[in-house]
Amino acid sequence: MKISIRSSRSTGRRRTTAAVALGAVLALTATACGDDGSGAGGDSGADGSGKGKIVFWDNNGGVRTDIWKEIIADFEKANPDIDVEYVGIASTEYQSKVDTALQGGGLPDVGGVGAAMLAGFAAQDALEPLDFRLAKSTLNGKLNEDMLTSMKAAGGGDDRLYSVPTSANNGVLYYRTDLFEKAGLDEPSTWDNFYKAAERLTNVRKNEFGYTIRGGAGSIAQAMDAMYGQSGITSFWNSTGEKTTVNDPKNVEALKKYAALYKKVTPAADLNNDFTKMVAQWDSGTIGMLNHNLGSYQDHVKAFGTDKFRGIPQPTGPGGKRVQVSNPVDGLGLFKSSKNKDAAWKFIEFAASHESNSKFNESAGQVPANTDAAKDAWVEKAEPTKLAAQALSDGSTTIVQLPYYLPDWNTISKADNEPNFQKVLLGKMSAKDFLDTLAEQLNEAQAEWKGQKG
Structure with a gap:
């Protein structure tokens, strides 16, 4: 071979x-x-x-x-x-x-x-x-x-x-059960519990953080997961299929809140972390939560065994509604x-x-x-694979279908906008300006695709 x-x-x-x-x-x-x-x-x-x-x-x-x-x-x-x-x-x-x-x-x-x-x-x-x-x-x-x-x-x-x-993959919120138990925190199964835990588990002087945010390669899809999960918006396009919902005011507010976590409850290194660096950082440190997918489960098992962490479906919003973006x-x-x-x-x-x-x-x-x-x-x-399969089949989860059919999707959601998301994390670009720019590119790509299909 x-x-x-x-x-x-x-x-x-x-x-x-x-x-x-x-x-x-x-x-x-x-x-x-x-x-x-x-x-x-x-x-x-x-x-x-x-x-x-x-x-x-x-x-x-x-x-x-x-x-x-x-x-x-x-x-x-x-x-x-x-x-x-x-x-x-x-x-x-x-x-x-x-x-x-x-x-x-x-x-x-x-x-x-x-x-x-x-x-x-x-x-x-x-x-x-x-x-x-x-x-x-x-x-x-x-x-x-x-x-x-x-x-x-x-x-x-x-x-x-x-x-x-x-x-098939699925978004997973991994959390350190030992750290949660020590702090007397509830499982981060809701967005309210998630933000509460991120604050409580952070002690910057001791190099302890509540969360690690993905700021490097692959950051856009993860940010969208947080946006739609909090806003509760269930469709990527409006009713006519011509305009994207990414810059809906509810999504703008959700992204603003999520991006504000950077350096407040996360390591500064997160700005450039892709998933491999983010996962390695979580596995070797004292960080409370990590948002990734099923693919890193075995890495966490090697680092912690199965008794110091859990991987659960994405948090639910008000009324127990879970919304997440599709994973390819x-x-x-x-x-x-x-x-x-x-x-x-x-x-x-x-x-x-x-x-x-x-x-x-x-x-x-x-x-x-x-x-x-x-x-x-x-x-x-x-367990994360089992829970993900259940969440996708028991009616508790609504999937926002990302437009993978657009030939330009991968470029728009990666090379064209990852640098701008870093600017949002650094406070050099507003969440609204970032999402308006992203929306303009997506709307143009959708119009081109529809035009080619007649």
Whole structure:
């Protein structure tokens, strides 16, 4: 098995429409090697022999490297005529890495393709539709229907499947039960209890903090979770579907209150912390609460065991109503330019099978896409996963569906606005100005998308 770890530097490209992005790719390939009209950089690839070498890009390299190495070893043992080259890419750099390869060549055969970035890749005709392969596969009927529906909806509107779902995540509020008990605090199951605990557990002189806030990469979705959770607004768009609700006055007030936690009850280092640094900080310090997702559960178990912390669904607002934003389904996509699609599909099929999917999600602490894997004993034992599944099925939670179908979504919600959110935390930009800017970009992207769909 060949293992290599690579990374690329994020370039923070400017937002473009799907039409412009696709045109740029086709123009480049027409100049370089002649445009055959097949898409994916003018290269429709080939099914290949079903043997030989394939390249797999992990979209969460470093975090999920060990479990992917294990699954690859299992796959190569079961398929000795296929060699998988693993390339681990940090989640914060993955989109720019794929975008660069789309324009300059060098795409892998298989790559991690979550719902949040799916529309942008599909708009550039980079991915192979997988409906026909899935229909003939042993996976047919074995994948969670809601996750399949989410993947199809995120593909840009043509109702095709461009990524086989592997797992679903969910927002979780982790809290230190030992610190809460010592302070005589109630569980932070409501937003009122959350803010009360954040204040009570903070002693800056002793380097003790009530909360850690995400100010670095990935901060926008987490901030939205706090906004909608407090405001109780249940739709991302207004009744006409033309204007976003992100800058609704209730959301503005919610974000203002949430951002005010920075440096008051949180470490100053939070300004630049992505999820890995935030999780490591919580696991090694005396911080009361952490808002992340199911993916970090195993890290906390390693740090504390299971008796010093809990992971519960997001806090409820007045009247016991819980509102949270959708967390994207993750999956595996087959790049259209692959010269060995049959072998690449075998790898996807193996990774999403019962045993491998269970193994991956137990390691990641996430909800398996394979319905047989979702019935395995570890799911019941992993309390945050169990509670998240209950919250999503018992009617207590309303999900605000984020517009993953917009080709520009990933850029708007990351590179274009993360620096502005840091300004909000620093008090250099108001919550209203930040959300008005975000809303303007989202409304424009929505109008462009609707125009392209006729």
